[in-house]
Each structure stands twice: as structure tokens, then as C-alpha cells.
Amino acid sequence: MKKVLIVDDSVSMRQMVGFTLREGGFEVIEAEHGQDALDKLKGATVDLVITDLNMPVMDGITLIQNLRAQPAMKTKPILMLTTEGLAGKKEQGKAAGATGWIVKPFDPEKLLQTVAKVLP
Amino acid sequence: MARPEILRASRATGEIPPQSSPAPESGPGLEAEVARYLPQLGRMSEQLKQTSKQIEESVVGVCDSFQGIAARARATVARATGFLSNDEQPASGKQSFEGLIEACSGTLVKIMNTTVEAGEISRRAIERIEDMDTASQQISDALSQLDQITNSNRMLAFNARIEAAHAGNVGMGFAVVAVELAAATVRSRAVTAQVGELALNLRALAESTLQDLRRMNEKDSERVEQCRQEVDASLRDLQAAHSEMVEMLNGMTAEGALLATDIGATVRGLQFQDRISQRIGHVVADLDTLSARLETHVGNVAPGAAPADEGFSAYTMHEEREVAGFGGEEASAGDVELF
Numbered sequence: 001m002k003k004v005l006i007v008d009d010s011v012s013m014r015q016m017v018g019f020t021l022r023e024g025g026f027e028v029i030e031a032e033h034g035q036d037a038l039d040k041l042k043g044a045t046v047d048l049v050i051t052d053l054n055m056p057v058m059d060g061i062t063l064i065q066n067l068r069a070q071p072a073m074k075t076k077p078i079l080m081l082t083t084e085g086l087a088g089k090k091e092q093g094k095a096a097g098a099t100g101w102i103v104k105p106f107d108p109e110k111l112l113q114t115v116a117k118v119l120p
Numbered sequence: 121m122a123r124p125e126i127l128r129a130s131r132a133t134g135e136i137p138p139q140s141s142p143a144p145e146s147g148p149g150l151e152a153e154v155a156r157y158l159p160q161l162g163r164m165s166e167q168l169k170q171t172s173k174q175i176e177e178s179v180v181g182v183c184d185s186f187q188g189i190a191a192r193a194r195a196t197v198a199r200a201t202g203f204l205s206n207d208e209q210p211a212s213g214k215q216s217f218e219g220l221i222e223a224c225s226g227t228l229v230k231i232m233n234t235t236v237e238a239g240e241i242s243r244r245a246i247e248r249i250e251d252m253d254t255a256s257q258q259i260s261d262a263l264s265q266l267d268q269i270t271n272s273n274r275m276l277a278f279n280a281r282i283e284a285a286h287a288g289n290v291g292m293g294f295a296v297v298a299v300e301l302a303a304a305t306v307r308s309r310a311v312t313a314q315v316g317e318l319a320l321n322l323r324a325l326a327e328s329t330l331q332d333l334r335r336m337n338e339k340d341s342e343r344v345e346q347c348r349q350e351v352d353a354s355l356r357d358l359q360a361a362h363s364e365m366v367e368m369l370n371g372m373t374a375e376g377a378l379l380a381t382d383i384g385a386t387v388r389g390l391q392f393q394d395r396i397s398q399r400i401g402h403v404v405a406d407l408d409t410l411s412a413r414l415e416t417h418v419g420n421v422a423p424g425a426a427p428a429d430e431g432f433s434a435y436t437m438h439e440e441r442e443v444a445g446f447g448g449e450e451a452s453a454g455d456v457e458l459f
Contacts, residue, residue, distance in 0.1 A: 010176070010393075010394050010397060011176060011180055012176050012179040012180050012183060012390065012393055012394060013391070013394045015180055015183040015184075015187075016183055016387045016390060016391065019183060019186065019187050019190075019387065020384075020387060023190060023380070053436075054398075054436055082436075083394070083395055083398060083436055083437045084436050084437075085438055085450040085451035085452070085455070086450055087449050087450070087451075090451070090457070094459045098459065099458065099459065100456065100457060100458040100459060101451075101456070101457050101459070102455075102456050103451050103452065103454060103455045103456075104391055104394060104395065105388050105389075105391030105392070105394075105395070105454060106388065106391070106454065107384070107388055107454055108383075108384035108387050108388065109384055110454065110456060114456050114458070117458065118458065
């Protein structure tokens, strides 16, 4: 079973994304911000990370930069899931190493299709 | 001059001066007026935070319920599928419903076959007893012939005695033989009569047994036919129930798919809370900034308040930027772009 890390400071968003992915047959780990995600990835591996952009403690862009610096996460897909839709922000995400950008609110079926596309 | 909506909100708390007091347009009077409303900003900010928290808790509760509904629907369909499927369930040691029907059908067919076999044995027994009756009849016929022979012998012995009497002393030995023959004839008749009686009894017994067996056989045939019809009807009912359940299960599966679609739509709809929470968070931050700035101006800066020159929070949503008058090329909600 593929493992997905969801990073979002909103409990409800984590729950909705988690619910969608679990229904899609994935194992889900949750983190409430970037630093929490890095802590939870110590000694663990995931197949995909889905992260929000604006979060307390550590935002999504910084998280991606940190993850891409880790050998185990260098090539793993990372999707941004955010309310932010500005082209400039998306460029920042792309430059940090994001694999894709999804603007909230997400469509569960579309999210699963996107996850299937980016997973090896 | 204080805005009417602020006045209305403040009046509700009972903490504002009478509306009749004239509001100064500028200067120290205005600062004093503003300072009186400053606590309201903090309260508004707190109200918004609490509202946002309550909405989030409600949405989390709704999500929990949906997860429960989805899990229960999935479990129900899985149980029904397992019950109706052809596969055995080795974990529970239970047989599938279709397996039960087959086992039931097999048992009923075995019972039917056993009953039919019993009927066949009964029919063969009737045939054998009929053969025995025929044999008894033949014995009776043979006894009749034996009786005729015995009568002839008796007459022969009688005539022999007459002839021996005519012969006098010469015929004495012949007379003894004639007497013995007559005695043997009498004994033979007694035995023949006894065997004849036994044969008659045997025939009577065979006849009553035959009647019993025929009656039983006829009843068995009726019962077998009745059982066959009942078994057929029961099996048809079972098959119909099975088909109905399969149909129901298919319906449930289709309903489950619709439920999943509905839940998906609801999940998308529920994300309004995330957007509302973010927008409220931004408004709260702006209120805090406004409060800090006003406090600076009226000389009552709260400890830890934002400096007066700090800007308002950055808007991250298209709707917020639109309201604030910021333009720019943006993706729409739900858009996916892979780099």
C-alpha cells in the first residue's frame, strides 16, 4: 500500500484529504506544518507528499526545499494543495521542487487521478 | 464620525455612550471617541476566531460522520458480497449462501433418491411375492394331481384286495400288499391334505401381504411425487431468494457508488470552511493591525501590538484580492497543473 504524507494546518482539510486518499486505497500520515512533517519523516519513508502552502512554524515552500535536500525525497512526488493560485507563487513552488500545484477546493476524484499520475 | 455598523454592534454590548452625544470630526475629541471603541475591535477579532474554530469543529464532525457512513456502507456491501458469493469463507468456517443452496439441494435429491429406491425395492418385493403366490398355486395344482393319484392307488388297493380274496390262500401275500398300499394311500392323503392347507395359508398370507405392499407402494408413489413437487418448489424459492438478494446487492453496490460520488461532492463543498477560516484569519490579522495602529494614534499602545508602520496581512485568495482591488492572472479553484 502506497504511503502519503499530508501536511496542512487545517484539521478539517487533513481529514478530507485523508478520507479521500484512504478511500482510494492509500495509507495516510498527517502533519500540521512543515516542521511536523520533517519530524514525522525521520526514519520513515513515504511515496508522496501533499502539502499546503501557508502554514505556521514552517510553510510549504520551505518544507519542499528541506525535503528535496534529503536523498530519500529527491525524486519523490510532492504536490502543493493550496488556496493560492497566483502564477508567481506557483513559480516559487516549482523552483522549490514541487511536482504539481492543486488549487483548493479540490475535487476528490480529480485528486486521486492526479495522485495516480504522479506516483510511479 | 463613528460608522453606524460599529455603533450598532457596540450598542448591543451596552458599552457605548448615548448616540445623542455629538461626535467630534477631528482632534483630541476624535481620539477619545476612537479610544472608547478600541476594545470592541479586540472583541470582534476574538468573536471571529471563535466562529472560525466552531465552523472547523463542525466540519470535522461532519467529516467524521461521512467516514463512518462510508466505512459502514463498505463493510455492509463486503459482508453481503461474501455471504452471496460462491467462495467459501475459510476464516469463519461458514458456507456461502449459494453453497448452502447447493448443499440443501444435494441433500433433498439424496432423500428423493432414497425414497424412490425404497419404492423400487417395494415394487420388487411385490413381484417376488406374486411369484411366490404363483408357485403356491402350482403346488396346489400338483397336490390335486397327487390327490387324484392317491385316489387311483386307493381304488387299486381295494380291487387288489378283492382279487386276493378270490384267489384264496394263493392270494394271501397279495392281500397283505393290498392292505399296506391302502394304508399308505390313507397316510398320503393326510399329508397331501396337510400340504394343501399349508399352501392355502401361504397363498392367503401372500395375498394380504401383496395388498399391503401395493397400497404402500401406491402411497409411496404419491408421496414421492408430492415430495418432488415440494422440493422443486423449495429449490425454486431458494433460487429466487438468492437472485433477489444478488439483485439487491447489485443495487446496494450501485447505491454505494452513488454514495461515494455524493460524499466526494460533499467533501468538495465542505472545503468552504478552510477558505472561510483563512479569510477570517486574515480579517482578524487586519483587525489586530488596525487596533494596534489606532492605539498608537490615541496614545494607548497595547503591549506586543504591531508597529504602526506594519502593513496589513497579505491576501492569498482570489476573492480576497478581488475585494481588495488587486488584479493578476490566477488559476481557478480546482485547477491542477503538473510541472
